[in-house]
Amino acid sequence: MRADNDAFNSVNQSDAKKPRYVIEIAFDAGAAPTDLYYFTSHLDAATPSGATVFNRVVNTISGTSQKLDVLNARATIGAISFKLQDNQHQITDLINTKLVAGDGLREKRVRIYIGDPELAWDDYQLVQTQLIQTISIGDDGVYNFRCSDLQRVTRKDIF
Numbered sequence: 001m002r003a004d005n006d007a008f009n010s011v012n013q014s015d016a017k018k019p020r021y022v023i024e025i026a027f028d029a030g031a032a033p034t035d036l037y038y039f040t041s042h043l044d045a046a047t048p049s050g051a052t053v054f055n056r057v058v059n060t061i062s063g064t065s066q067k068l069d070v071l072n073a074r075a076t077i078g079a080i081s082f083k084l085q086d087n088q089h090q091i092t093d094l095i096n097t098k099l100v101a102g103d104g105l106r107e108k109r110v111r112i113y114i115g116d117p118e119l120a121w122d123d124y125q126l127v128q129t130q131l132i133q134t135i136s137i138g139d140d141g142v143y144n145f146r147c148s149d150l151q152r153v154t155r156k157d158i159f
Helices: 006-012 087-100 150-158
Strands: 020-026 036-040 052-054 058-064 067-069 074-076 079-085 109-115 125-137 142-149
Touching: 006 109, 020 058, 052 087, 079 109, 079 125, 125 150
Parallel strands: 036 052
Antiparallel strands: 020 036, 020 109, 058 079, 067 074, 079 142, 109 125, 125 142
């Protein structure tokens, strides 16, 4: 269960919500990646100081949460997909530069944060951590990322 901080709780309980989404993508692997890029839904979304940021490129975020079907003894692990608008080929240039350097995105960490225009970056709430499974780009210049829960990797390690 997620424990929200007080500042986030305060704006989240307001009648007039103005959610701001920030997606953090790590191009390096490991427990504590440092090659991080941030993609925002709005120009006024907060981001870490000194970060490389692509503003107003998050088009859509959708996902499924974990489900447990006790009667049929089945469980489903959550997944998230999101779309990024490639304005002036900035995202394409970033992905290609990293790929040439040997840093592809498959199985790399994605974190999704939610906040509000009134909140500082430290008050944004981490809502999901996933791993990139596939990336595709449409004719309209929109990248479609499909991710899966970290538990999928854990499950492979256990079995």
